[in-house]
Amino acid sequence: MRFVLVFVFCSLFLAACSDKSEERCAFVPETSSKKINLKFESLEDSLPAITSKSALVHFFGQHPLIRDQFFYRQNYPSDSAFINGLYARFSSLHLDTLLMETHRVFDNGAELKEEFAKAFSNLVYYYPQFHPPKIQTVITGLESDLLATDSLVVVGLDYFLGKGAKYRPNNLYQYMLRRYDKSFIVPSVMLLTGIDSRFNKIDLNDRTVLADMIAYGKAYYFTKQMLPCTPDSVLIGYTKKEMEGSREFENLIWSRLVEDQVLYATSHLVKQRYIGERPKTTEVGEQCPGRIGMWVGWQIVKKYMETHPNVKLQQLMNMQNAGQLFKDSGYKPQVVRVPGRGKV
Numbered sequence: 001m002r003f004v005l006v007f008v009f010c011s012l013f014l015a016a017c018s019d020k021s022e023e024r025c026a027f028v029p030e031t032s033s034k035k036i037n038l039k040f041e042s043l044e045d046s047l048p049a050i051t052s053k054s055a056l057v058h059f060f061g062q063h064p065l066i067r068d069q070f071f072y073r074q075n076y077p078s079d080s081a082f083i084n085g086l087y088a089r090f091s092s093l094h095l096d097t098l099l100m101e102t103h104r105v106f107d108n109g110a111e112l113k114e115e116f117a118k119a120f121s122n123l124v125y126y127y128p129q130f131h132p133p134k135i136q137t138v139i140t141g142l143e144s145d146l147l148a149t150d151s152l153v154v155v156g157l158d159y160f161l162g163k164g165a166k167y168r169p170n171n172l173y174q175y176m177l178r179r180y181d182k183s184f185i186v187p188s189v190m191l192l193t194g195i196d197s198r199f200n201k202i203d204l205n206d207r208t209v210l211a212d213m214i215a216y217g218k219a220y221y222f223t224k225q226m227l228p229c230t231p232d233s234v235l236i237g238y239t240k241k242e243m244e245g246s247r248e249f250e251n252l253i254w255s256r257l258v259e260d261q262v263l264y265a266t267s268h269l270v271k272q273r274y275i276g277e278r279p280k281t282t283e284v285g286e287q288c289p290g291r292i293g294m295w296v297g298w299q300i301v302k303k304y305m306e307t308h309p310n311v312k313l314q315q316l317m318n319m320q321n322a323g324q325l326f327k328d329s330g331y332k333p334q335v336v337r338v339p340g341r342g343k344v
Contacts, residue, residue: 023231023232025228025229026224026225026228026229027225027228028228028229029121029122029125029126029228030125031118031121031122031124031125034121034124034125036117036120036121036124036132037132038113038116038117038120038132038135039132039134039135040109040113040116040134040135040137041134041135041136041137042108042109042136042137043063043066043136043137043138044099044102044103044137044138044139044157045099046059046138047059047090047095047138047139047140048090048095048096048099048139050087050090053083053084053087056083056086056087056090057083060073063136065147065149065152065154066136066138066147066154069147070138070140070143070144070147070154070156071086071140071143071144072143072144089141090141092141094141094167095139095141097166097167098139098141098142098158098161098167099139101158101161101165101166101167102139102157102158102161105157105160105161105162105165105182106137106157106182109137112137112155112182112185112186113135115185115186116132116135116153116186116189118227119186119189119190119226119227120132122225122226122227122228123190123193123226126225126312126313126314127199127314133148133149133150133151133152133153134151134152134153135153135155136152136153136154136155137154137155137157138154138155138156138157139156139157139158140156140158140159141158142156142158142159142167142168142169142170143156144156144159145159145160145169145180146159146185146188146189146192148189148192148193148196150196150198153189155185155189159180160180160181160182160184160185161180161182162180162181162182163178163181168180173279175279175290176277178237178239179237183234184234184237186227187223187227187230187234187235190222190223190226190227191219191220191223191235193222193223193226194218194219194220194221194222194223194226194317195215195216195219199222199317200215200218200219200222200317201317201318201319201320202215202320202322203320203321203322206322206323207266208263208264208265208266208322208323209262209263209264209265209266209270209271209274209275209293210263210264210297210322210323210326211322211323212271212275212293212297213263213275213293213294213296213297213300213322214297214300214301214322214325214326215297215322216275216293216294216297216298217294217296217297217298217299217300217301217302218297218301218316218317218319220235220236220294220297220298220301221298221301221302221305221316222313222317223235225313231243236291236294236295236298238289238295239289242287242289245287245288245289246288246289246292246295250299250333251333251334251335251336252284252285252336253284253288253292253296253333254296254333254334254335255333255335255336256283256284257274257293257296258335260283262274262293263326271293274291274292274293275291275293275294276290276291277290277291278290278291281293299331300325300326300329300331301316301325301329303329303330303331304316304325304326304328304329304330304331307328307329307330308328
């Protein structure tokens, strides 16, 4: 019976083409009067231009966070092993190719800087006391992608060269690689910001799947407010077909979560199935995208904000009681009889 269910759901998901209203921008804040001082430093030319080990030591002395958290100094047995290994990498001709492709895709970085400026201007609109972190762009020889702290964001541009690049990260599955495109950089940083405890308050004693779903749902909702016209598919990293299928068969997805008693489970295995990084959530259907629990959490938060129009973003992000938020949201898709199974 399970095979019948998966086969039928797979067919439905493939055939899905959402007729729901076309996706619209979220509220676009008026930020013309909110000037921010965004510090943006392009370092991608710096490392390939280094011609001595002493110059490399000097560079890392000036950028200790890049050294320690982006190039993982702690993974090397000694300073000399670290410098020798990195110097060999940045002396390689392959890095020249990466640098050329980086300039081809990102030019002088002006477009990326503007995207960050808009996102952080929106963040200041909602959080007037927020001070944007400094942005630094580098190439790493495909070592690291992103580092985000409250004071510094580092972007490994060569990770985000996109489809068609000569060199791409070789330790990622194809479904993950599609998110390593330049259009995902700012959304990824905003999502990391939205899940950070500085903004997203959670009850650490609540270890249920629902609590995780709501935490991620708040982070995605937060990100959408910072990037109001960025498609949801880009924010969550789904293909257009996966996004349409999720919307079209929301009732079936919800029915599976209810039937399998997912919401209040605390098992790490259950969390991995419905929230963890996977190409598909096969427990729902062979074409159901991975991390579907995050997507459902996002829908719950959206529903809550739709039914509570007087709640501000900061108030939402400060809500720690996931169960109460879920209850108050009124989110309740129809529980349907899933093909090939008994009554749900």
